[in-house]
Structure formats: structure tokens, C-alpha cells
Amino acid sequence: MRFSNIFKGGKTKYWLVALGIFLCAIILGSVNQISNYTSSDKYCVSCHIHPVQDQNWRLSEHYNNKSGFVTHCVECHLPPKGHGYLPAKLKHGIKDVYGKLFKDSADFDWEAKKTLENAKKYVYEQSCIRCHENLFPVTLSVNGSNAHLQYVNTPQDQKPNCINCHLNVGHYDKSNLHAHNTNFGVTETLAKEVFTEPTKVEKFENFVEKVPETSLSFEMVAIPEGIFEMGSPEKEELRKPDEGPVRKVHLSKFFMGKAEVSWEEYLEFFKATASQGRKEAIINQPVTDAITGPTPPWGAPDQGWGKGTRPAITMSWKSASTYCLWLSKKTGKKYRLPTEAEWEYACRGGTKDPYFFPGSPKSFTSTGLFKKIFGADTTVINSFVAYKENSQSKTREPGSVKANQFGLKNMLGNVAEFCSDYYAPTAYKTASGDVLNNPAGPDSGQEHVIRGGSFKSDAKDVRSAARDFTKTKAWLMTDPQMPKSVWWYSDSNDVGFRVVCEMQ
Amino acid sequence: MEKKNIDRRKFLGAGVLAGATVIGAGALLASCGKEATNASLGLPPILKGAPKGRKLKAGLVGAGNRGTGAAINFISAGPDLEIIAVCDVFQDKIDAIRERFKSFKLEIPEKNCFTGFDGYKKMMAIEELDVVLLATPPRFRPEHFLEAIQNKKHVFMEKPVAVDPVGIRSLIATAKKAEALGLCVVTGTQRRHQEDYIETYKRVKGGAIGRLTSAKAFWNQDHVWFRTREADWDDMTYMVRNWNNFCWLCGDHILDTHIHNIDVINWFMGKTPISAIGNGGRHRRVTGDQYDFFNIDFDYGNGVSSHSYCREIDSCANRTGELVMGTEGYTNCVNTIWDLNGNVKWQFEYPKDENGNAMSQLKIPAYVQEHMHLVHAIRKGEYVNQAEQTALSTLTAIMGRTAAYTGQLVTWEEIMKSDMQLGPKEIKFGPVDMKFEVPIPGTPPNI
Numbered sequence: 013m014r015f016s017n018i019f020k021g022g023k024t025k026y027w028l029v030a031l032g033i034f035l036c037a038i039i040l041g042s043v044n045q046i047s048n049y050t051s052s053d054k055y056c057v058s059c060h061i062h063p064v065q066d067q068n069w070r071l072s073e074h075y076n077n078k079s080g081f082v083t084h085c086v087e088c089h090l091p092p093k094g095h096g097y098l099p100a101k102l103k104h105g106i107k108d109v110y111g112k113l114f115k116d117s118a119d120f121d122w123e124a125k126k127t128l129e130n131a132k133k134y135v136y137e138q139s140c141i142r143c144h145e146n147l148f149p150v151t152l153s154v155n156g157s158n159a160h161l162q163y164v165n166t167p168q169d170q171k172p173n174c175i176n177c178h179l180n181v182g183h184y185d186k187s188n189l190h191a192h193n194t195n196f197g198v199t200e201t202l203a204k205e206v207f208t209e210p211t212k213v214e215k216f217e218n219f220v221e222k223v224p225e226t227s228l229s230f231e232m233v234a235i236p237e238g239i240f241e242m243g244s245p246e247k248e249e250l251r252k253p254d255e256g257p258v259r260k261v262h263l264s265k266f267f268m269g270k271a272e273v274s275w276e277e278y279l280e281f282f283k284a285t286a287s288q289g290r291k292e293a294i295i296n297q298p299v300t301d302a303i304t305g306p307t308p309p310w311g312a313p314d315q316g317w318g319k320g321t322r323p324a325i326t327m328s329w330k331s332a333s334t335y336c337l338w339l340s341k342k343t344g345k346k347y348r349l350p351t352e353a354e355w356e357y358a359c360r361g362g363t364k365d366p367y368f369f370p371g372s373p374k375s376f377t378s379t380g381l382f383k384k385i386f387g388a389d390t391t392v393i394n395s396f397v398a399y400k401e402n403s404q405s406k407t408r409e410p411g412s413v414k415a416n417q418f419g420l421k422n423m424l425g426n427v428a429e430f431c432s433d434y435y436a437p438t439a440y441k442t443a444s445g446d447v448l449n450n451p452a453g454p455d456s457g458q459e460h461v462i463r464g465g466s467f468k469s470d471a472k473d474v475r476s477a478a479r480d481f482t483k484t485k486a487w488l489m490t491d492p493q494m495p496k497s498v499w500w501y502s503d504s505n506d507v508g509f510r511v512v513c514e515m516q
Numbered sequence: 517m518e519k520k521n522i523d524r525r526k527f528l529g530a531g532v533l534a535g536a537t538v539i540g541a542g543a544l545l546a547s548c549g550k551e552a553t554n555a556s557l558g559l560p561p562i563l564k565g566a567p568k569g570r571k572l573k574a575g576l577v578g579a580g581n582r583g584t585g586a587a588i589n590f591i592s593a594g595p596d597l598e599i600i601a602v603c604d605v606f607q608d609k610i611d612a613i614r615e616r617f618k619s620f621k622l623e624i625p626e627k628n629c630f631t632g633f634d635g636y637k638k639m640m641a642i643e644e645l646d647v648v649l650l651a652t653p654p655r656f657r658p659e660h661f662l663e664a665i666q667n668k669k670h671v672f673m674e675k676p677v678a679v680d681p682v683g684i685r686s687l688i689a690t691a692k693k694a695e696a697l698g699l700c701v702v703t704g705t706q707r708r709h710q711e712d713y714i715e716t717y718k719r720v721k722g723g724a725i726g727r728l729t730s731a732k733a734f735w736n737q738d739h740v741w742f743r744t745r746e747a748d749w750d751d752m753t754y755m756v757r758n759w760n761n762f763c764w765l766c767g768d769h770i771l772d773t774h775i776h777n778i779d780v781i782n783w784f785m786g787k788t789p790i791s792a793i794g795n796g797g798r799h800r801r802v803t804g805d806q807y808d809f810f811n812i813d814f815d816y817g818n819g820v821s822s823h824s825y826c827r828e829i830d831s832c833a834n835r836t837g838e839l840v841m842g843t844e845g846y847t848n849c850v851n852t853i854w855d856l857n858g859n860v861k862w863q864f865e866y867p868k869d870e871n872g873n874a875m876s877q878l879k880i881p882a883y884v885q886e887h888m889h890l891v892h893a894i895r896k897g898e899y900v901n902q903a904e905q906t907a908l909s910t911l912t913a914i915m916g917r918t919a920a921y922t923g924q925l926v927t928w929e930e931i932m933k934s935d936m937q938l939g940p941k942e943i944k945f946g947p948v949d950m951k952f953e954v955p956i957p958g959t960p961p962n963i
């Protein structure tokens with residue numbers, strides 16, 4: 013009752029209401045204006061100074077298309093209204109202002125930001141779907157249809173993201189071929205000496221293998237017989253349970269590739285054995301005379317980073333094994349993938365610490381808020397390992413790192429490496445006996461062991477004992493072929509391999 | 517200002533109308549009571565005839581026995597339905613259907629008739645065509661269907677809808693394209709259009725036989741037909757004229773005929789099987805590369821399976837149909853439900869003839885009912901698209917066939933992703949470089 017007195021006289025009340033409505037309108041109007049203004053392309057690029065990306069956007073399908081329709085920054089890089097538009101805008105806005113004030117955009121690693129893993133943080137699935145409602149336009153190709161059928165038939169929690177396949181639709185990338193790469197490896201001709209004889213190995217010492225009928229040569233390192241402790245002790249920082257319990261392992265002497273198998277090496281195999289069509293891809297038996305190798309890959313297996321001495325990537329475990337068969341046949345020696353035990357023994361080079369160089373995982377890792385802000389002291393690890401912090405999200409040439417105690421390069425980092433063992437998280441537990449002699453892992457399984465971490469890994473995952481495994485289904489997720497390739501992974505670009513040769 | 521007012525009035529009017537529609541729809545729903553409607557169960561409406569409406573002009577692809585039948589079924593479905601174009605790889609088939617239509621005093625203009633393997637493309641390019649009827653051997657269905665949808669035609673297509681997984685995936689993708697464009701598709705799985713099957717299904721769905729525990733499906737009949745090769749027929753001509761005996765054209769009789777029963781089991785089960793294992797063989801056929809009989813166990817998971825068997829041999833015990841067992845009874849899927857003691861719990865009431873006796877079948881044949889449904893969907897805007905459902909049943913049959921041919925256990929996942937594609941790479945008249953060995957499962961014993 014007392015409040016109503018304030019408005020007595022009637023007219024004041026109406027004025028106040030009118031003023032309220034007026035103010036509300038102004039505020040709402042300006043919020044809307046601000047929101048619209050701060051969502052314009054012009055406003056975006058006022059902070060996001062990335063002329064190359066602006067240019068790539070203009071060259072992309074989202075700008076340069078038949079209909080003349082232009083898709084603007086926020087239509088992909090923010091979720092649609094009703095799907096967390098304002099919170100996302102606020103989140104990105106704060107980050108952008110911080111970046112604008114304290115960082116120089118020229119220092120940003122734009123190549124790294126272009127990768128799928130990073131792009132997923134800035135591109136919203138809901139935004140794709142808001143415009144692209146029809147997954148089956150009449151013009152869709154057979155491969156497109158197969159891929160979209162698979163997408164709609166995949167349970168929601170396992171569905172790939174649109175950009176798993178359509179990564180470059182918003183920003184053009186000329187190195188990204190979206191077709192069967194039938195010329196792959198063919199144009200690389202090496203005007204070098206062609207070897208006629210493989211290297212004869214009479215003594216147990218380092219040698220340079222020469223592959224007959226090719227110009228291919230590579231260094232092999234003699235790894236002496238020995239006993240070592242495999243796995244990580246429970247007190248090791250940032251370890252995982254599958255790395256234990258520690259067990260004693262005896263290994264016979266063997267030779268191991270000084271570096272990961274390079275594109276140069278792998279392409280010789282590809283050229284010699286590549287099969288034309290998919291039907292020729294029959295399962296190889298070691299006894300068969302002619303070796304059938306990979307089919308032409310889809311897109312660019314080297315990711316446009318270059319080939320040469322960079323490690324070969326994206327080939328399947330089967331491809332890597334077939335490479336070893338081919339190499340054995342060519343040289344008359346016995347080449348194969350290393351066992352997991354051989355790999356760790358060779359990596360450790362006699363050390364028992366988390367790395368084969370001084371330092372602790374906790375001091376190197378960049379996980380945790382403190383490390384994220386102030387960075388980690390990485391001088392030592394930088395000189396031995398190509399990993400997340402120094403790789404610019406690409407593979408590197410082996411020349412850029414120092415070797416370990418045995419003289420092997422890139423055992424840790426650069427690319428993770430296939431081993432011949434099946435993976436089991438409990439593999440070390442089931443082993444019995446005091447000292448295991450040349451263990452070869454579980455008798456059966458689905459996926460194989462990969463070791464060493466990669467250029468994408470954090471320091472904690474490039475420890476000598478860290479274990480990982482192939483993920484066949486996920487690594488073939490966006491392969492549009494039916495059935496999927498047995499030779500190439502469509503969705504893995506940081507796994508390679510190195511060979512071992514048995515002493516005969 | 518004035519304009520705005522008018523707009524506002526229009527808007528109000530629309531609002532009131534929308535409100536009224538909602539209330540009306542509510543009342544309509546309420547009046548239906550608790551019983552599920554055909555539409556709510558995804559079932560076709562049972563019609564006495566196709567509704568009136570805009571004239572629909574149809575073209576026929578494949579003027580053989582079933583194609584000609586389908587064309588006649590289409591024009592019998594209701595008013596203002598015409599066949600104005602036809603294509604077939606052979607001229608004599610076109611002449612025959614034109615003669616047939618002449619006998620009904622109907623003319624199919626010569627300029628709208630096309631022969632050869634690409635005749636369908638020319639026919640579907642005819643703009644005034646609204647509907648196409650696809651009735652060739654099933655090997656060609658996926659490409660015909662895609663061409664039809666690209667030319668924005670509504671489609672009626674015969675079963676089976678493909679002969680291999682590559683064709684099935686193409687067909688499903690095209691089905692989704694049709695759906696995006698609002699083009700109606702009805703398939704010739706006639707049991708799904710029969711009122712007796714539909715009424716039985718509704719009761720089973722409502723729990724009349726409890727939880728489903730097993731099924732069997734069977735199609736056993738005399739051998740169908742074969743053509744003896746004539747002197748002037750090249751390989752391709754011979755195979756297409758004798759298509760019912762070559763797997764790459766027909767898909768074998770497990771697809772050609774038994775698919776009806778397999779489709780009914782998938783329908784009643786509400787899913788497709790997860791794997792198949794089975795056997796089959798050939799004793800009596802004189803041409804082609806197909807089997808005389810199949811015996812397949814389709815595994816639907818959780819211990820539920822369907823025994824599926826079919827045979828095409830003269831002078832044997834013949835029988836066609838289905839049976840579904842549940843925890844509280846069983847049904848023949850077509851018209852009767854029994855309890856577990858064999859007492860009839862429910863029976864479909866067939867219409868009575870002039871003498872007041874109950875007939876043994878429906879008044880309107882399902883072959884015509886299918887077309888009524890299609891025309892109803894187009895004219896009333898009640899969208900229908902049965903292509904994917906029939907593709908999945910066809911793939912079920914392909915999985916069974918592959919299990920018998922190879923002697924292996926074949927899973928749904930494998931067959932769905934398979935790159936199996938039957939037939940020569942290029943479809944053209946002349947010699948065909950293919951071997952037609954009858955499939956032999958497994959390996960011979962070591963002697």
C-alpha cells in the first residue's frame with residue numbers, strides 16, 4: 013500500500029512505465045546491436061589477425077561457390093543460437109581479448125591450429141547441421157552416400173564429427189587431395205646408384221643395408237644381447253597401470269633400424285609391390301612368391317608435410333608387416349617388426365629412468381594449470397624428442413634430434429612405432445618365471461602394441477615404458493570405401509614403424 | 517500502416533485457424549480411442565480405391581510379365597491414372613504391351629517408347645511423367661531408381677530391389693534422397709499391403725502372442741520357367757531373356773520369391789537378423805547358375821531365430837507362408853492367431869460374396885492395393901517411402917544366399933559393408949566374358 017502511494021497521481025506511474033519500456037528497448041536493442049556487430053566478419057578479423065586464413069576462407073567452398081552464398085566466421089566458429097551461442101561467444105571472446113592484448117598473432121602456429129584435433133575446438137557440429145540439414149542431396153556420389161549412410165547408422169556417442177571428413181570446406185588447403193591418389197609415389201624418381209647385391213653381414217656390428225634393384229640404403233644398429241627390467245616401477249611419475257609389474261627380460265642380440273622407416277624407404281616398397289585394384293589385395297603368406305602390396309592411398313598420406321627422410325605414416329600394421337616381408341625377400345635376411353620387449357630394451361639403452369636422458373616426467377609435462385601458464389623447462393627433452401611442445405604438429409626429419417645410448421634416433425616421439433605383439437593391458441602380469449627369454453606378447457588379440465609416443469604426445473606419454481595400441485576401427489572411421497582399406501589408415505597420422513633384423 | 521494492419525489481421529486469422537486445427541486434430545485423435553492407427557504403426561491405409569485428384573501420368577520400365585501386370589494394376593487403382601510411356605531392352609516386349617493396352621482402348625504413343633539398356637534414361641527425361649514403375653530384373657533396379665529420383669519422379673518398384681550389397685547401399689542412399697525431395701516410393705512387397713496381414717500384425721504388436729520367440733518362413737513351389745537359347749541370341753540377350761535363372765540378374769529365388777516371407781518375418785520381428793548360416797543345392801535346374809533349394813537359419817539375437825526355407829522343384833510337397841511363435845501363442849501372420857494349446861484366439865473376417873459366404877481372400881488384390889497406396893500418398897500428401905525397408909529385407913535374403921553359397925556364417929555387418937557386385941562390368945549386348953559355375957560351399961574332404 014505504501015508503494016502505491018509513490019505513484020499516486022496516476023500520470024507519474026504511466027511515465028515511469030513508459031520510461032522503463034523505453035530503457036528496456038534501448039538496452040535490448042543495443043545488446044542485439046552489439047551481438048550482431050561483434051559477430052560480423054569485420055569485427056572478427058579486427059582481433060583475429062590471420063591474413064592467410066582470411067584468404068583461404070575466400071578460396072574455400074564456403075565463400076567461392078556457384079550460388080554466391082557466403083558463410084561468415086561465426087556461422088561455423090560459434091554454435092547456433094539455442095545451442096550455447098552466448099556462453100561460447102563469451103568464452104571465445106575472453107580468450108580472444110587475452111590473445112589480442114598479450115600475444116602476437118604472427119607467432120601463432122597456424123599449421124597446428126589447422127589440424128583436425130584443434131579444428132574441433134573451433135568448429136561446432138551443430139552449426140554444420142544447422143545449414144546442412146539434408147545429408148542426402150540428389151547429387152551425392154556413391155562414396156559420399158556410403159559415408160553418410162555409415163554416419164546416420166552410427167550410434168550418437170560414436171558419431172564422427174562433420175569435419176572428420178570435411179576439414180577444409182571452410183578454409184581451402186591445396187595440399188588436401190580428396191580422391192584416390194593414383195600417382196602416389198610414382199613421380200618420385202631417384203637418380204642414384206642402383207644396388208645389385210645386399211650388404212653381407214659377417215660380424216655383429218653396425219651396417220648399412222643396401223636393397224638390390226633399388227637405390228635404397230639405410231643404417232642398421234647392432235643391439236647386443238642383454239637382460240633388462242621391462243616396464244615402469246609403481247613410483248614412476250605419471251605412469252599407467254599397464255606398464256607393470258616390472259619384469260626381467262633376456263634378449264638375444266639383434267639389429268635395429270637407426271631411424272624410423274622413412275618415406276624414401278617405404279615408397280620403394282610401394283612402387284615395387286603396389287596393387288592396381290582393391291581385389292588384388294589378398295592376404296599375404298610368408299611363403300608366397302610374389303608379394304602383393306598396398307593399393308593407391310586416399311588423399312595425401314604424407315599430409316602434405318613432405319616425404320624424404322620423414323618417417324612414413326598412415327600405413328596400416330599389415331602394410332608395415334608386408335614391408336618387412338618384402339625387405340626380407342629382397343635382401344635374403346630376416347627383417348620383421350620388433351617385439352615390444354626388443355623395442356623397450358633398445359629404447360632404454362641400459363637406463364632405468366623414465367627417459368633415456370636426465371629429467372622427470374613431472375618437470376617436462378605441460379599438463380596442469382601452472383605449466384599451461386608458465387610453460388615447462390624443456391631444454392633437455394627438446395634435444396632428444398620430437399613431441400607436442402616442439403613439433404609444430406608434424407613429423408620431423410631424424411636429423412633434428414640426438415641419438416640414444418645405442419645410437420638409435422627418435423625411439424621416443426616423432427611417430428609412435430608398431431610392435432609385433434598383440435596388446436593386452438595385463439600382458440606383464442600374466443608372464444611367469446624369473447627371467448623371460450625373448451617374450452613375444454599374448455598369443456592372440458585384436459590390436460597391436462605401439463610404442464614411443466609421437467609428435468602429438470605430451471612428455472608423460474613419451475616415457476620409455478609408456479604403452480599404447482592400435483585403434484583399427486577409429487583409425488578407419490572416415491575411410492569411405494566398403495570394405496575399408498587394409499593398407500592405409502584414414503584417421504591416423506602419427507604412427508610409423510622401424511625394422512629389426514635377426515642375426516643369422 | 518494500412519498494409520501492416522492487414523498483415524496483422526491475416527496473422528490473427530492464421531493463428532485462429534491453427535488453433536482450430538490443433539483442437540480438431542485432438543478431437544480426431546480422441547475419437548480414435550486407444551487403438552493404434554495404421555499410420556501410427558507405420559502401416560499403409562486400406563483403401564477401396566485411390567482418391568480423386570490431379571491426373572498422374574506413369575511410365576513403365578521393364579515390360580515383361582510383371583511389368584505389364586504392374587502397369588495394369590496402376591491404371592486400375594483409381595481415376596485419372598495413365599500409362600503414357602514404356603521402355604524395355606527388347607522391342608517385342610514393347611509391341612506386346614502396346615497391343616495389350618490397345619485391347620483396353622488405351623494408346624501408349626510410339627514416341628514415348630524406348631528400347632535398349634539406356635532406354636530408361638530417355639523415358640525418365642519425359643517431363644510430364646509423374647510416376648515411374650520399375651519392374652525389370654532386380655540387378656538394374658538401383659540405377660533405375662537413382663535416375664528416377666534425379667528426374668523427380670514418384671516411384672513404384674518391384675521386389676527384390678537389388679541383387680548385391682553394392683546395389684543395396686545405392687538403393688538405400690537413393691531412398692534417403694527421395695525422402696529429402698518428398699518423392700513417394702511404394703514397393704511390391706504385397707503382403708505389407710494386405711488387410712488380413714495388417715490386422716494380424718496389429719494384434720501381434722498389441723501383445724496377442726506375447727514376446728516373440730521363433731519363426732519360420734517358407735516358399736516351396738514348382739520350378740518357375742526357363743528359356744532355351746535361340747540361334748540368333750548373343751550371350752547378353754540370352755541371359756536377359758532367361759534372367760530368372762542367372763544369379764547376377766535374379767539374385768536366385770531366395771530373393772526372387774522367398775523375400776516375401778523373409779520380409780514378413782523382419783516386419784513382425786521389428787528388426788533385421790544379425791547373422792545367417794545355412795545350406796542349399798541344385799539338382800534339377802537345366803539352365804543358369806542358381807540353386808534349387810535353400811535352408812537358412814536367420815539369427816535375430818537373444819536366442820530368437822527364423823528357419824527360412826525355399827524350393828523350386830516339380831512334384832514335391834509345396835507350401836508357402838510364415839509362422840511366428842510367441843510366449844502366449846502363435847500366428848500364421850496372415851489371418852489367424854492360436855493360443856499355445858492350438859485353440860483359435862482370433863481370426864480375420866474375410867468379406868462375403870454375393871451368396872453371403874465368406875471369401876477366402878480380400879476383394880481388392882494386394883497388387884492393386886499397393887498402387888492405391890502410392891496414388892493416395894501423392895494426392896493426399898501423406899508421404900510414403902518403403903524403399904529402405906524393402907532394401908533391408910532384400911539384404912537379409914542376400915545374407916542368407918551368401919551363407920548357403922559359401923557355407924560360412926555371414927553377419928549383417930559383413931554383408932552391409934561387402935563390396936560384392938554381381939554381373940559383368942559393362943552392360944551391353946554381345947558376348948559376355950563370365951563363368952557361370954554353380955557355387956559350391958566349403959572344401960572337399962581329403963582322400
